[in-house]
Amino acid sequence: MSVAAGREFLAIPGPTVMPDAVLQAMQRPAIDIYAGPAVALTDGLLRDLSTIFGTAGKTYIYAANGHGAWEAALTNVLSRGDKVLVLESGRFAIGWGDAAKMLGAEVEVLPGDFRRAVRPEAVEARLRKDAKGEIKALLVAQIDTASGVVNDIEAIGAAVRAAGHDALLMVDTVASLGCVPFAMDAWGVDVAMAGSQKGLMTPPGLGFTAAGPRARAAHKKAGMRTPYWDWTFRDGEVHYHKYCGTPPEHLLFGLRAALDMILAEGLENVFARHRLLAEATRRAVDVWSEGQAIAFNISEPDERCDTVTAVVTTGGESAQPLVDYCAQKCGVVLGRALGKSEGRGFRIAHMGHVNAPMILGTLGVVEMGLAALGIPHGKNGAAAAVEYLAKAVPA
Ligand SMILES: *Cc1c(COP(=O)(O)O)cnc(C)c1O
Numbered sequence: 001m002s003v004a005a006g007r008e009f010l011a012i013p014g015p016t017v018m019p020d021a022v023l024q025a026m027q028r029p030a031i032d033i034y035a036g037p038a039v040a041l042t043d044g045l046l047r048d049l050s051t052i053f054g055t056a057g058k059t060y061i062y063a064a065n066g067h068g069a070w071e072a073a074l075t076n077v078l079s080r081g082d083k084v085l086v087l088e089s090g091r092f093a094i095g096w097g098d099a100a101k102m103l104g105a106e107v108e109v110l111p112g113d114f115r116r117a118v119r120p121e122a123v124e125a126r127l128r129k130d131a132k133g134e135i136k137a138l139l140v141a142q143i144d145t146a147s148g149v150v151n152d153i154e155a156i157g158a159a160v161r162a163a164g165h166d167a168l169l170m171v172d173t174v175a176s177l178g179c180v181p182f183a184m185d186a187w188g189v190d191v192a193m194a195g196s197q198k199g200l201m202t203p204p205g206l207g208f209t210a211a212g213p214r215a216r217a218a219h220k221k222a223g224m225r226t227p228y229w230d231w232t233f234r235d236g237e238v239h240y241h242k243y244c245g246t247p248p249e250h251l252l253f254g255l256r257a258a259l260d261m262i263l264a265e266g267l268e269n270v271f272a273r274h275r276l277l278a279e280a281t282r283r284a285v286d287v288w289s290e291g292q293a294i295a296f297n298i299s300e301p302d303e304r305c306d307t308v309t310a311v312v313t314t315g316g317e318s319a320q321p322l323v324d325y326c327a328q329k330c331g332v333v334l335g336r337a338l339g340k341s342e343g344r345g346f347r348i349a350h351m352g353h354v355n356a357p358m359i360l361g362t363l364g365v366v367e368m369g370l371a372a373l374g375i376p377h378g379k380n381g382a383a384a385a386v387e388y389l390a391k392a393v394p395a
Contacts, residue, residue, distance in 0.1 A: 001329070002328065002329050002330075003329065003330055003331075004327075004328065004329055004330055004331035005331070006331060007331070008331045008332075008333060009331060009332045009333065009358060009361065009362060010333050011332055011333055011334050011335065011348055011349050011358075011362050012333055012334065012335040012347070012349055013145045013175060013198065013307065013308040013335050013347055013349040013351055014145065014174075014175065014195075014197050014198040014204075014349070014351070015197040015198075015203065015204050016197065016198055016199070016201060016349060016351050016352035016353060016354075017201070017352060017353045017354065017358070018201055018202065018203065018254070018258075018353065019201055019257070019258065019261060019353045021257045021258075021260075021261060022201055022202055022203075022254045022255075022257045022258050022261075023254070024257070025253045025254050025256060025257035026203075026250040026251070026253050026254045028250075028253065030249050030250075031249060033239065033240060033246055033247055033249070034239060034240065038239060038247065038249070039239045041252055041253075041256060042061070042239060042242055042247065042252070044256065045061065045252060045255060045256060045259065046058070046059050046060075046061065046242075048259045048263065049061070049208055049210070049259075050210060052177060052178055052182075052259070052262070052267070053173075053177065053182065053184045053192050053194075053208075053210040054182055054183035054184045054185060054186060054187075055184040055185045055189075055192070055210050055212060056185055057184070057185070057210055057211050057212045057213065057215075057216075058210070058211055058231075058235075059208055059209070059210045059211075060072065060208065060209045060210075060211070060231060060234050060242075061206060061207075061208055061242070061243065061252075062206065062207040062208070062209075062228075062229070062243075063205060063206065063207075063243065063245075063247075063248040063251075064205070064206070064207035065195055065197075065204050065205065065207060066172075066174040066193070066194070066195035066207060067095075067099070067207075068207040069174075069193040069194065069195055069207030069208055069209055070095075070096045070099050070172070070193060071099055071103070071229060072193065072207060072209045072229040073170055073191050073193045073209045074096075074099060074100050074103055074105070074170075074224065075103060075222070075224040075225055075226050075229045075230075076191075076209070076211070076215070076219050076222055076224075076225060076229060076230065076231050077137065077168055077170075077190075077191060077211075077215050077218040077219055077222050078100070078103070078105055078136060078137060078218075078222055078223075078224045079221070079222055079223030079224055080103070080104030080105070080223055080224060081104065081105070081106060082105050082106065082136040082137070083105070083106045083107075083108060083134045083135050083136055084097065084100050084105050084106070084107055084108070084135070084136060084137045084138070084139055085108050085109075085110055085126065085127075085135045085137070085138050085139070085167070086100075086107060086108070086109045086110065086138075086139045086140075087110050087112065087118040087123060087138060087139065087140040087151070087156070088109050088110060088111055088112030088113075088118070089112045089113070089114075089116065089117055089118045089140070089141065089144050089147060089149050089151055090112075090114060090141065090144025090145075090146045090147030090148075090149055090339060091144060091145075091146035091147065091338055091339035091340075092141040092144050092145060092146065092172055092174070092175075093139050093140050093141045093144070093172065094109065096139045096141075096172055097109060097139055100139065103224055104224065105224075108135075110122060110123065110126055114146075114147050114297070114339060114340040114341065115147065115149075115297055115298055115299045116149070116298070116299060116300060116303060117149050117150065117151050117152065117298075117300070117303040118140060118151045118152075118156060120152060120155040120156050120158065120159035121159070123138070123156055123159045123160065123163075124159040124160075124162050124163045127159070127160060127163035127165040127167065128163045128165075130165065133165065133166065133167075135165070135167045136167055136168065136218075137167055137168040137169075137170050137190075137191075138156075138160065138167050138168070138169050138170060139170050139172070140153070140156060140169075140170070140171055140172070141171070141172040141174075141175070142171055142172065142173050142175075142176040142180070142182060143173075143175040143176040143179075143180070143305040143307055143308070144175070144305075145174070145175040145198075145307075145308055145338075145347075146310070146337075146338035146339035146341075147297055147298060147310055147339060147340075147341075148296075148297050148298050148304060148305055148308050148309055148310030148347065149298050149303050149304070149305060150176070150180065150303060150304070150305035150306070153169075153171055153182070153187050153189060154183070154186075154187045156169065157169055157187040157188035157189060158188070160188065161188060166214075168190040168191060168214060168215060168218060169188060169189050169190050169191075170189075170190060170191040170192075170193075171184075171189050171191070171192045171193075172193055172194075173192050173193065173194045174193070174194050174195045174198055175198050175199070175305075175307050175308065175351065176199065176305070176307060177192075177194040177198075177199055177200065178199035178200050178201075178262055178267075178270065178352075179198075179199035179270070179271070179274045179306060179307045179351055179352065180271055180274060180275075180305070180306050180307065181271055184210060184212065185212065189212065190211075190212045190214045190215040190218075191209060191210070191211055191212070191215045192209070192210045193207065193208060193209045193210075194207070194208045195207050195208070196208075196251065196254075196255060196258075198307070198351055198352060199307065199351055199352050200255065200258055200259070200262075200352070201258040201261070201262075201352045201353045202251060202254045202255045202258045203251060203254060205248060205251050206248065206251050206252075206255060209231075211231060216231075219231055219232070227244065228244050230244070261353075271306075273354075273355075274306045274307060274350065274351070275306050276389060276392050276393065277350045277354055277355075277356065277359045278304075278305070278306035278307070278309065278350050279306075279388060279392070280356075280359055280360070280363070280385035280386075280388050280389050280392075281309045281348055281350055281359060281363060281385065282296075282301075282304060282309060283381070283384040283385045283387075283388045284363040284366070284367070284381035284382055284384055284385040285309055285311055285348075285381065286381070286384070287377075287378040287379070287380060287381035287384045288366075288367070288370060288377040288378055288381045289377075289378065290377070290378030291370075291375070291376035291377035291378050292314060292376060293313060293314060293315070293317075293375050293376040293377060294311050294312065294313055294314065294319075294345075294370075294375070294377065295311070295312055295314050296309070296310070296311065296312075297310035297311065297312045297337075297341055297345060298310065306350070307349065307350060307351035308335065308347050308348065308349045308350065308351060309347065309348045309350070310337065310341070310345060310347045311345050311346055311347070311348070312337065312341045312344055312345035313344045313345060316344050317344060318343055318344060319336075319337065319343075319344060319345050319346045320336075320343070321373055322334075322346060322366070322369045322370065322373055322375065323336060323346050325369040325372060325373060326365050326366060326369050329369075329372075330365040330368065330369070332361070332362050332365045332366075334346045334347065334348060334362075334366070335347030335348070335349055348362060348363075348366065356389060356393075359385075360382065360385060360386060360389070363381065363382040363385050364382045366381075366382075367381050367382045
């Protein structure tokens with residue numbers, strides 16, 4: 001038996017569901033890469049991306065995924081031998097640190113917990129001990145997609161300033177940009193990076209960096225610079241320079257359509273929608289947890305992020321049968337657990353182009369799977385999500 005026919009719903013935290021308008025925008029011939037329309041497309045995208053990053057600084061677009069944008073961010077501001085402090089809270093900042101190490105940086109990890117957010121006090125304390133100013137940059141993810149945590153970047157920025165330290169604050173916003181508030185300049189972030197395929201609802205293949213004034217000053221002395229990622233080259237007047245080669249035109253057409261949708265809905269409304277659908281998901285998981293077989297990965301409620309909910313099995317059992325059931329029987333593809341909970345959990349993404357039926361449908365399917373597989377769980381979790389949304393979204 002199966003009830004999976006129809007459009008499959010991809011509930012993994014990236015790539016996410018692409019709006020039809022984004023798909024349609026790419027269905028067209030290529031255009032001249034030197035003429036007016038291509039230049040105007042780039043100018044508009046760079047302007048709107050800077051708005052979404054919350055910066056008066058410049059944004060750069062790369063034909064690359066998030067890992068590429070990590071490398072872009074690092075090579076533009078660091079030199080070999082520079083020390084970077086990785087703020088652990090999951091898996092992604094660690095991965096960014098691994099890239100920094102391979103590029104020749106000296107990497108120290110400020111140990112964290114797979115189930116907790118970075119503690120700003122710990123950042124401040126570590127920086128206060130660095131009297132000689134050896135630490136040149138901090139790497140942190142705003143949302144860690146593996147653990148489901150949201151880090152308080154504003155508080156971390158304040159902690160860096162409270163310590164009187166001048167390390168660059170570098171933030172991975174791949175799983176948060178365009179979904180939750182991010183205010184690069186107001187929060188004292190020097191470099192932010194992101195990718196196209198998560199909250200920005202565009203196919204994988206575009207990476208972004210945004211550079212503040214302190215990052216620009218560091219860039220002038222950076223010894224890790226390489227031709228493709230280099231901001232200075234991309235600041236050149238020729239359109240071709242802005243991409244260090246042929247622009248990935250079709251992805252740019254798609255991104256234009258996606259940003260138009262985000263700006264038409266209004267950033268505040270987009271953030272509110274994410275908050276509501278995330279909270280609905282948490283209400284359901286909260287009820288299911290009463291069965292004591294599954295639990296939130298993030299232990300503190302206010303550290304759970306609004307783009308993905310990571311669930312773990314309490315006894316270390318595999319969640320694969322549940323993930324398989326949802327995919328094969330119901331056409332809902334859940335995210336697998338990554339990092340320290342690998343193999344013993346699942347993730348529900350509520351990121352990007354998502355609405356109430358997508359999320360309520362997904363929650364209904366997960367509950368159906370829990371019941372069908374005989375996994376102990378509190379009943380009526382999906383109903384709790386409905387009840388929450390009915391109150392939170394009044395007539
Ligand atoms: C997905 C993700 C990345 C990696 O992006 P890729 O496009 O897969 O290289 C980096 N950081 C975070 C927080 C992510 O969620």
